[in-house]
């Protein structure tokens with residue numbers, strides 16, 4: 293993220309930098325949510341709520357699982373959190389004992405390592421490959437599983453790759469880990485931002501989490517609903533974990549942001565869902581543009597990004613040097629792979645298409661000229 297700071301500094305000097313480094317939607321929160329937030333604040337709905345969240349919102353999310361995924365998740369198993377970040381933190385604290393190993397995918401979301409370490413666990417990175425869209429198979433995880441391994445933390449769709457686990461692989465992983473007595477945390481924060489198939493949830497395969505199926509699902513209002521700064525997310529947990537999660541929630545955050553929780557009730561209305569669907573289509577058009585334009589601009593893609601708003605592409609040379617040169621000479625900011633990967637970070641970089649089509653077109657042209665050595 294050093295490079296993003298350098299990009300901001302260039303921008304402050306008046307340089308027309310284009311960020312392909314952004315990890316949040318470039319849209320504001322949907323209008324009905326904004327109105328609900330203003331109303332909540334005006335009505336002084338600004339005091340603490342229950343640590344596990346507003347019952348109305350937990351109910352609304354439960355209905356959402358039933359309507360969108362045809363899966364019954366009782367509202368009491370849904371916990372509202374301060375973003376997916378707090379949900380990941382609570383899940384790790386509740387599931388990981390000191391010195392437990394936890395399998396994490398490489399490349400992956402960089403903060404996961406911190407959440408595992410904060411809980412006293414030891415991150416154990418599993419290298420994934422473009423041939424499998426940078427997602428692990430059960431065989432990959434099984435090979436690295438030791439008697440010290442407690443579980444696995446996956447993200448589908450994943451950041452930085454914008455790729456998903458297919459249903460069969462997810463099924464194999466959940467079943468395999470379950471037989472070994474481990475846990476599976478699935479981060480579904482980019483769930484509804486997918487472009488080639490309907491959104492999917494691990495809960496469609498497992499049903500609501502239980503002792504027999506110790507899956508924990510992480511989700512958020514940040515990405516699909518464009519509410520990053522409101523700091524609101526949720527998790528779906530087995531009954532047995534609820535007392536521990538409640539204690540962590542009470543002690544570490546008291547409760548999630550109250551006005552944001554009231555505002556989030558407007559997320560599952562037809563008006564908001566229509567706005568989000570329109571935005572999903574816009575992201576899809578940008579994804580299509582980037583996937584066809586990048587190779588013509590000299591950037592190779594080895595996987596098929598079908599979700600989120602990221603492309604994990606091959607860097608023409610060492611990605612730290614390439615991204616620095618690209619920023620300084622072409623004023624385009626991409627993120628070097630080392631931010632996401634211990635193994636092959638220097639070969640790869642992440643490009644985000646959470647930016648306007650006009651900016652994406654300009655960025656691609658600058659990348660093309662830079663790669664050909666033809667920048668003016």
Ligand SMILES: Cc1ncc(COP(=O)(O)O)c(C=O)c1O
Nearest residue numbers: 315375376377401451512514525
């Ligand atoms: C995979 C993944 N999980 C979790 C988060 C944290 O999101 P939140 O804003 O909900 O805390 C992010 C943010 O970029 C992410 O990419």
